[in-house]
Amino acid sequence: MGRPPCCDxxxxxxxxxxxEEDAKILAYVANxxxxxxxxxxxxxxxxxxxxxxxxxxxxxxxxxxxxDSFTPQEEELILTLHAAIGSRWSLxxxxxxxxxxxxxxxxxxxxxxxxxMKMGIDPVTHKPVSQVLSDLGSISSLTTITTxxxxxxxxxxxxxEHPKEEQVQYHHQFTNQESFQQQYVLNEVASSTxxxxxxxxxxxxxxxxxxxxxxxxxxxxxxxxxxxxxNDEPFMWSEIQQIxxxxxxxxxxxxxxxxxxxxxxxxxxxxxxxYNGNGSDKQGGSSEGFDAVACVASKExxxxxxxxxxxxxxxEFVDGILDKDSExxxxxxxxxxxxxxx
DNA sequence: AATATCCGCAACCGCTCCGAC
DNA sequence: CGTCGGAGCGGTTGCGGATAT
Numbered sequence: 001m002g003r004p005p006c007c008d009x010x011x012x013x014x015x016x017x018x019x020e021e022d023a024k025i026l027a028y029v030a031n032x033x034x035x036x037x038x039x040x041x042x043x044x045x046x047x048x049x050x051x052x053x054x055x056x057x058x059x060x061x062x063x064x065x066x067x068d069s070f071t072p073q074e075e076e077l078i079l080t081l082h083a084a085i086g087s088r089w090s091l092x093x094x095x096x097x098x099x100x101x102x103x104x105x106x107x108x109x110x111x112x113x114x115x116x117m118k119m120g121i122d123p124v125t126h127k128p129v130s131q132v133l134s135d136l137g138s139i140s141s142l143t144t145i146t147t148x149x150x151x152x153x154x155x156x157x158x159x160x161e162h163p164k165e166e167q168v169q170y171h172h173q174f175t176n177q178e179s180f181q182q183q184y185v186l187n188e189v190a191s192s193t194x195x196x197x198x199x200x201x202x203x204x205x206x207x208x209x210x211x212x213x214x215x216x217x218x219x220x221x222x223x224x225x226x227x228x229x230x231n232d233e234p235f236m237w238s239e240i241q242q243i244x245x246x247x248x249x250x251x252x253x254x255x256x257x258x259x260x261x262x263x264x265x266x267x268x269x270x271x272x273x274x275y276n277g278n279g280s281d282k283q284g285g286s287s288e289g290f291d292a293v294a295c296v297a298s299k300e301x302x303x304x305x306x307x308x309x310x311x312x313x314x315x316e317f318v319d320g321i322l323d324k325d326s327e328x329x330x331x332x333x334x335x336x337x338x339x340x341x342x
Numbered sequence: 343a344a345t346a347t348c349c350g351c352a353a354c355c356g357c358t359c360c361g362a363c
Numbered sequence: 364c365g366t367c368g369g370a371g372c373g374g375t376t377g378c379g380g381a382t383a384t
Contacts, residue, residue: 015352015354016353017352051354051355056353060352102353103351106351106352107351110351
């Protein structure tokens, strides 16, 4: 028997929020702080589900949120983290100040995933589709996957639309990587034992050493994904350059994203200054009173944040990866010798 | 100008996790 | 130890604006 609904869904309002409703949420947070969302509708005078209120606050009203478009640096970070940990949007969002998991997820689904697919790169494994299919082909002798299915996959993912020269270039890059096949096998093993992205264990065999035409970055041999993800500090651009400079250049140059590798500093985090409580143009409408409430809520929120201890920081997830790390090391020691490169 | 289609994003849904009791 | 309920997460849906025909 399932859990009873959190509220009477037949009697609560759903759909887009009005500025007046937003103002009530902001006023509530200003007076009571965040938490106990099931009581929010009653106290704030809203005919909404508490869960819906929490979501509205988390994804839209929080004063520290950015409402402008993603920067190339943010795109890079999303790509890199997705390659490393998969669709753990909340973890990725923690590395992007002012962005929510919903923002990152939407951005991935609407922009980045399509770009990768158009480039002929599998957005799940971040490998060229041709390589994935090749590996799939070798595996298919043990499975029921048919050649026709593979061809459908190719056609559906528009790999053929990508300039042939670039496909060849990618193919060349990856096939030149001596241990790529080994890594792919390892990733398959990892994906079969973990719910996260198939490449979530790439840190095991650091240093990362993607083959790359443009440069051979010096990857910090001490870099550790678990350390990176345990850290709750805002993302430092220099970190990611150390992590996967080659990889980033390879992908981003093909995505035609400008201004990369230029900003060595920390991503700006002046979000609260940019906050506009009016809502998006879709939702429109506002009032001076509403702005005032938003301002007060913003200050209250900042104060509350300072009082909060460290909440979930991804430690559980990272610990899980480390557990799998040990497990797979024990099971497949031949794949994990010192010379193994990604 | 009218209609169809595409696209981005806000919001919802269902599930898991975790702490309190 | 089991149950309950709040909180959070990832996947999906649907609305509304933008663009194509």
